[in-house]
Amino acid sequence: MSDRKAPTIFKALKNMHNFYLQRGFQIVFIKGDGEFKPLQDLIQSELYGGPTFNLASANEHVPEIERKIRVIKE
Numbered sequence: 001m002s003d004r005k006a007p008t009i010f011k012a013l014k015n016m017h018n019f020y021l022q023r024g025f026q027i028v029f030i031k032g033d034g035e036f037k038p039l040q041d042l043i044q045s046e047l048y049g050g051p052t053f054n055l056a057s058a059n060e061h062v063p064e065i066e067r068k069i070r071v072i073k074e
Helices: 006-022 034-046 063-073
Strands: 029-032 052-055
Touching (some): 006 034, 029 034, 034 052
Parallel strands (some): 029 052
């Protein structure tokens, strides 16, 4: 991605969402941290099926995401 601004992140997320839909999968949950808060309304209104968007608290990490980041780094 060229930057980490909300419109750029949402565009990438929407492309990924459509990619999965075209292959017969539906995204039910999206987990993220406070950085993704500005996307919450866009996700609920503009993505087909409106996946549930779970935000972690300010000082909380999403364990599944942290584990995947660690695996990728290793």
